Amino acid sequence: MKKIIIINGPNLNLLGKREPNIYGSLSFTDFFETVKEKYSNVNLEYFQSNIEGEIIDKLQTCGFEYDGIILNAAAYTHTSVGIGDAVKAIETPVVEVHISNTFSREAFRHQSFISPHSKGVILGFGLQSYELAIQSFINN
Numbered sequence: 308m309k310k311i312i313i314i315n316g317p318n319l320n321l322l323g324k325r326e327p328n329i330y331g332s333l334s335f336t337d338f339f340e341t342v343k344e345k346y347s348n349v350n351l352e353y354f355q356s357n358i359e360g361e362i363i364d365k366l367q368t369c370g371f372e373y374d375g376i377i378l379n380a381a382a383y384t385h386t387s388v389g390i391g392d393a394v395k396a397i398e399t400p401v402v403e404v405h406i407s408n409t410f411s412r413e414a415f416r417h418q419s420f421i422s423p424h425s426k427g428v429i430l431g432f433g434l435q436s437y438e439l440a441i442q443s444f445i446n447n
């Protein structure tokens with residue numbers, strides 16, 4: 308069974324309450340429960356942190372062991388050389404995900420330190436972006 312982890316960055320613990328016009332009204336934990344049931348053919352884990360170093364630690368521990376990492380580094384996407392370097396350093400392929408279409412938003416969201424080192428990028432499909440990333444790992 309493929310082992311895949313979803314790593315979410317800062318403020319994504321507030322999904323459902325945070326700017327629902329952009330991010331929707333479903334909490335991530337509720338979404339994750341339904342996704343786990345739907346994709347019972349994969350071993351799916353979830354980790355969230357508001358702390359940059361904790362995200363780097365998680366990438367390092369999973370990055371030589373898991374079959375896939377789905378990373379929404381949230382605001383750190385646009386600022387963190389450290390997270391970008393961690394994605395580059397590990398062996399496990401990373402699919403970068405965003406709920407919103409970052410290219411239709413402020414200019415500072417158009418830059419990503421993750422994209423150059425990612426297997427692929429999926430954005431703008433709401434929470435479905437995560438499902439598309441799971442499917443990409445199932446199909447490869």
Ligand code: DQA
Pocket residue numbers: 317318319379380381382383384404405406407408409416
């Ligand atoms: C986000 C987009 C980022 O620009 C923002 O800082 C987030 C969420 C998204 O999933 O759409 O926190 O990564």
